[in-house]
Amino acid sequence: MWSVSDDALVAGLAAGDQDAASAFVGRFQRRVFGLARTIVSDDRAAEDIAQEAFVRAWKHAGAYDARRGSVVGWLLTITRNLSIDAVRVRRPIAFDPYVLLELDAQSDERLPEDLAQLSDDTTRLRAALTQLPEEQCRAVVLAGLLGYTAREVGEMEGIPLGTAKTRIRTALIRLRAALVTEGHDS
Amino acid sequence: MNCAEARDLAPELALGILGGAGRAEVILHVNGCARCQANVAEFTEVADALPMLAPEAEPSAGFEDRVLAALDAPKRSNRRRWISAIAVAAAAAAIVSITLVRVAESGDTARTAAPARSATPVVATMIGGASGQPAGWVSVAESRAVTVAVDYGIPVGTYRIQVRPERGDVATLGAMNVDPSGRGFWAGNSDLPLRTGTTIALIDDSGEVMCHGTLGNPQ
Numbered sequence: 001m002w003s004v005s006d007d008a009l010v011a012g013l014a015a016g017d018q019d020a021a022s023a024f025v026g027r028f029q030r031r032v033f034g035l036a037r038t039i040v041s042d043d044r045a046a047e048d049i050a051q052e053a054f055v056r057a058w059k060h061a062g063a064y065d066a067r068r069g070s071v072v073g074w075l076l077t078i079t080r081n082l083s084i085d086a087v088r089v090r091r092p093i094a095f096d097p098y099v100l101l102e103l104d105a106q107s108d109e110r111l112p113e114d115l116a117q118l119s120d121d122t123t124r125l126r127a128a129l130t131q132l133p134e135e136q137c138r139a140v141v142l143a144g145l146l147g148y149t150a151r152e153v154g155e156m157e158g159i160p161l162g163t164a165k166t167r168i169r170t171a172l173i174r175l176r177a178a179l180v181t182e183g184h185d186s
Numbered sequence: 187m188n189c190a191e192a193r194d195l196a197p198e199l200a201l202g203i204l205g206g207a208g209r210a211e212v213i214l215h216v217n218g219c220a221r222c223q224a225n226v227a228e229f230t231e232v233a234d235a236l237p238m239l240a241p242e243a244e245p246s247a248g249f250e251d252r253v254l255a256a257l258d259a260p261k262r263s264n265r266r267r268w269i270s271a272i273a274v275a276a277a278a279a280a281i282v283s284i285t286l287v288r289v290a291e292s293g294d295t296a297r298t299a300a301p302a303r304s305a306t307p308v309v310a311t312m313i314g315g316a317s318g319q320p321a322g323w324v325s326v327a328e329s330r331a332v333t334v335a336v337d338y339g340i341p342v343g344t345y346r347i348q349v350r351p352e353r354g355d356v357a358t359l360g361a362m363n364v365d366p367s368g369r370g371f372w373a374g375n376s377d378l379p380l381r382t383g384t385t386i387a388l389i390d391d392s393g394e395v396m397c398h399g400t401l402g403n404p405q
Contacts, residue, residue, distance in 0.1 A: 034243035063368035076237035102241045144236040
């Protein structure tokens with residue numbers, strides 16, 4: 001029924017359109033809930049966070065700017081920030097980025113047109129992540145996805161702060177190279 | 187902060203894992219340095235893509251209905267609560283102002299709060315926006331150098347940056363443009379030293395407070 005673009009759905013949200021809201025939630029709920037669950041490791045808390053993320057998106061849809069990024073990127077950033085706030089006080093975790101992100105898994109499900117392009121980016125990024133040295137992969141996932149500070153990454157990994165910062169920086173540079181050099185420099 | 191220091195912190199800024207004071211210092215530099223701005227933008231491109239790597243998962247049955255029920259609440263209800271809270275605060279401030287004027291007129295010497303003078307900037311969260319949530323931050327260094335940034339929940343437009351001291355007159359520092367993505371930045375100096383307890387607020391054309399932050403003790 002709703003084959004409209006992600007941008008159009010957000011425009012519908014901004015206008016207070018209930019049908020657009022329903023389609024928006026239906027389209028993104030698995031991604032939003034999946035990200036929240038990945039970060040907080042608790043289904044009930046993840047659902048609360050996912051719900052709040054949709055409420056925030058609904059309230060601030062008018063401020064969304066397509067020039068600054070995709071709809072799903074915007075929505076997942078909201079979700080990530082809410083999730084990190086929810087687990088602000090936490091202990092070091094037993095952590096395997098390959099298990100956490102299911103880096104070996106393949107998904108062949110059909111996606112809406114806008115997400116298909118993003119899925120290509122995600123596929124490239126996922127592949128690039130698996131090619132990083134394990135310590136860089138761990139550092140960038142801890143900091144970039146789970147929200148640990150460089151100091152916390154250093155403490156968890158048992159390395160000096162400077163080494164943690166270097167691992168994070170190097171990983172980001174390599175991941176960006178994978179995004180840009182494979183025909184996606186925008 | 188120089189370019190080398192800013193570039194050292196650029197990945198952490200892009201990933202959103204820098205603390206308030208460090209973040210304020212880097213942003214202050216980056217906003218005046220095109221090369222460092224480009225450097226941060228490159229890291230941000232990757233940082234924004236990382237959450238997409240999380241595996242999808244199916245929430246429990248009825249999740250979509252619960253979300254839609256939550257969205258069904260009036261979109262601006264929080265805003266109304268926020269306006270009410272501001273109105274109460276404004277009324278309280280008015281009472282304080284009247285009291286202070288009378289104290290001043292009677293020749294009493296009011297005790298003043300300490301200036302927010304610190305080598306480390308004093309940083310406060312700006313609260314407000316449509317949902318009454320953190321909307322950005324304000325930083326004051328050496329009691330006069332003010333930086334205000336918002337990045338969440340403030341509608342596009344131009345806002346006055348107003349200083350509301352605990353005691354004394356309200357003053358306007360300047361104006362900030364907030365872009366369609368909800369981001370805005372302003373840096374400048376206050377003629378008067380800003381003391382702890384002073385509130386910095388963004389005011390829209392109608393005089394409504396969109397968000398505000400109150401300076402605490404130096405961090």
